[in-house]
Amino acid sequence: MELLSLFENFLDLDWRMVVMWIIGGALIYLAIKRDMEPTLLLPMGFGAILVNLPFSGAINIFENGELIHEGPLSTLYNAGIANELFPLILFIGIGAMIDFGPLLSNPKLMLFGAAAQFGIFFTLCMASIFFADKDAASIAIIGAADGPTSIVVAQKLKSEYVGPIMVAAYSYMALVPIIQPPVIKLLTTKKERMIRMPYVQREVSKTTKILFPIILTVLAGLIAPDSVALIGFLMFGNLIRECGVLDSLSETAQKVLANLITIFLGITIASQMQYEQFLKVETLLILGLGLVAFIFDTAGGVLFAKFLNLFLKKDKKLNPMIGAAGISAFPMAGRVVHKIALKEDPQNFLLMQATGVNVSGQIASVIAGGMILNFFGK
Amino acid sequence: MKKLIAVFLALLFVFSLTSVAVSAETADTSGSDEPVGFMGNLKYMGLGMFGIFLVIGVVIVITYLLNAITSKKTK
Numbered sequence: 084m085e086l087l088s089l090f091e092n093f094l095d096l097d098w099r100m101v102v103m104w105i106i107g108g109a110l111i112y113l114a115i116k117r118d119m120e121p122t123l124l125l126p127m128g129f130g131a132i133l134v135n136l137p138f139s140g141a142i143n144i145f146e147n148g149e150l151i152h153e154g155p156l157s158t159l160y161n162a163g164i165a166n167e168l169f170p171l172i173l174f175i176g177i178g179a180m181i182d183f184g185p186l187l188s189n190p191k192l193m194l195f196g197a198a199a200q201f202g203i204f205f206t207l208c209m210a211s212i213f214f215a216d217k218d219a220a221s222i223a224i225i226g227a228a229d230g231p232t233s234i235v236v237a238q239k240l241k242s243e244y245v246g247p248i249m250v251a252a253y254s255y256m257a258l259v260p261i262i263q264p265p266v267i268k269l270l271t272t273k274k275e276r277m278i279r280m281p282y283v284q285r286e287v288s289k290t291t292k293i294l295f296p297i298i299l300t301v302l303a304g305l306i307a308p309d310s311v312a313l314i315g316f317l318m319f320g321n322l323i324r325e326c327g328v329l330d331s332l333s334e335t336a337q338k339v340l341a342n343l344i345t346i347f348l349g350i351t352i353a354s355q356m357q358y359e360q361f362l363k364v365e366t367l368l369i370l371g372l373g374l375v376a377f378i379f380d381t382a383g384g385v386l387f388a389k390f391l392n393l394f395l396k397k398d399k400k401l402n403p404m405i406g407a408a409g410i411s412a413f414p415m416a417g418r419v420v421h422k423i424a425l426k427e428d429p430q431n432f433l434l435m436q437a438t439g440v441n442v443s444g445q446i447a448s449v450i451a452g453g454m455i456l457n458f459f460g461k
Numbered sequence: 462m463k464k465l466i467a468v469f470l471a472l473l474f475v476f477s478l479t480s481v482a483v484s485a486e487t488a489d490t491s492g493s494d495e496p497v498g499f500m501g502n503l504k505y506m507g508l509g510m511f512g513i514f515l516v517i518g519v520v521i522v523i524t525y526l527l528n529a530i531t532s533k534k535t536k
Contacts, residue, residue, distance in 0.1 A: 215495055
């Protein structure tokens with residue numbers, strides 16, 4: 084009899100838990116076999132399995148509305164995600180990794196970063212067909228292609244769909260090499276994709292690199308106060324990198340801090356992947372809208388570049404593909420564009436320009452997040 | 462001719478977004494608990510994209526100024 088009691092929990096197994104195990108397994112497969120954002124998809128996949136076991140000790144358990152067990156994943160969620168702390172700290176690490184040099188030497192590339200946020204607002208309108216404003220806005224921010232921004236905005240807007248939004252944001256970031264190329268090829272001709280853009284190395288002074296994050300924080304903060312934490316932490320990380328006197332802190336932020344927070348973030352996000360919250364029609368809708376956001380981000384950037392080309396002389400034309408690099412998935416989007424350019428013309432090196440645009444997308448996506456909070460956060 | 466058409470289309474797009482924004486201004490739908498539909502939040506598309514380009518435009522100008530000032534100092 085005591086032996087039978089070991090298997091009691093099998094009776095509480097729900098078929099939807101098994102579905103979530105399969106989803107978790109799929110995320111783990113994508114992480115390991117396909118090397119798609121393994122730092123996030125693997126912890127998320129494993130966490131999805133952890134939280135979908137009967138009476139899982141990893142999450143809080145309630146009985147008749149009373150908390151009878153406090154699980155570590157729920158504790159971590161309340162400590163770091165519900166209050167947006169983990170994604171903001173991760174932004175310090177991301178800021179420390181970014182080199183704004185190529186962008187500062189050619190500032191007009193930032194326009195493509197702005198154009199590539201079109202998908203956010205287009206998806207806002209699409210999502211408004213199915214969801215109330217705050218949820219629609221939280222879903223739209225998937226188009227920021229930036230995990231911390233998506234988490235912070237969704238939490239601040241108190242969206243009901245934080246779990247699917249986070250899964251969609253991180254999954255689509257990993258799928259950028261699959262999503263972007265067909266969109267780019269649909270909107271450009273082979274001749275356009277072969278346009279060469281010679282890169283001229285212009286020196287950027289250390290003073291500029293130090294003042295840039297400070298000024299940007301003040302400017303963004305004055306325009307959209309809700310974005311101060313997002314832009315501030317990103318720029319703080321960058322300042323640590325560029326100041327030249329905090330090399331050990333910069334290295335810690337880029338490696339140890341970023342990796343530590345990524346581990347906690349990945350597995351804690353999974354606490355929102357319990358089958359009751361995740362397996363809904365709305366989740367499929369959100370995944371679909373997330374794809375729309377990424378597609379229209381890419382389209383917005385490419386079409387903007389094509390529009391500018393109408394006014395440029397023949398020898399000054401832009402390769403419209405660099406518009407696609409304005410999506411904030413750094414450094415993936417830049418590499419995708421560079422790879423397509425090389426495929427069309429093995430002598431066409433667009434990496435520096437694409438990286439500059441990719442970095443500007445990071446800035447623009449945070450500003451977009453601030454805009455969304457400004458519109459819907461009241 | 463292509464340029465003229467492109468400019469016309471771009472202006473038409475901006476004008477239509479602005480007119481939707483202006484006409485929707487009296488009905489503040491932000492924070493609505495019910496779906497407001499595609500057109501209901503179209504104004505935020507116009508405002509949002511305009512806002513991002515404005516901020517980025519200011520950042521570009523500031524960056525050019527910074528580059529000009531600091532390179533002068535270097536000389």
